[in-house]
Amino acid sequence: MNCPYCGYRDSQVIDSRTSDEGTTVRRRRKCPKCDSRFTTYEKVALSIPVLIKKDGLTRVPYSQEKLRNSMQLALRKRPIKADLLEEAIDRIERNLKLRKEKEISTKEVGKLVMGELRKLDSVAYLRFASVYFNYSKPEDFTEALKKLGDVLEREKSK
Ligand SMILES: [Zn+2]
Known part of the structure; x- marks a missing residue:
């Protein structure tokens, strides 16, 4: 995942937890270059017919x-x-x-x-x-x- 602040092409996951009854994973990430922190959410992609x-x-x-x-x-x-x-x-x-x-x-x-x-x-x-x-x-x-x-x-x- 690219850093949204400096655009560096990598980031480290520093914390990861499941929320919303196990349907979402929330990850705290850190940019190794500029040291900014940001959050990403991971969800299963299901589509409606x-x-x-x-x-x-x-x-x-x-x-x-x-x-x-x-x-x-x-x-x-x-x-x-x-x-x-x-x-x-x-x-x-x-x-x-x-x-x-x-x-x-x-x-x-x-x-x-x-x-x-x-x-x-x-x-x-x-x-x-x-x-x-x-x-x-x-x-x-x-x-x-x-x-x-x-x-x-x-x-x-x-
Ligand atoms: Zn950065």
Whole structure:
């Protein structure tokens, strides 16, 4: 690793420790030439599969911004802290990164989002579900509400 201060083409590792539950290695380095110290982080590089849209043909790269926007829309004016949303996004991304497939349908991603929203806020869950399932009739909502009620009931009895 080059020294960021003087550009010397080498550095010594003086300390190395694992952080973030073992997913990141943090190294303190020292430049043997100018004696500057700096830190580097090492992470496993896993990528998120390409998304396949509903038509089954169009491929689009995953976008964290789009995911966040759609979840924020569902959570609009709901009393949910921003860091809870970020944690949910983290979990969704981790799940996607661990998949063996190179491509994944947006429907699958939608399922993950619904799973997270269900834990966060039932109103947001229903909002998202209404778009996700293309609800058109009020009966669809009644059905979804009933399902949600069943889910909440099951979770309570756990
Ligand atoms: Zn240096």
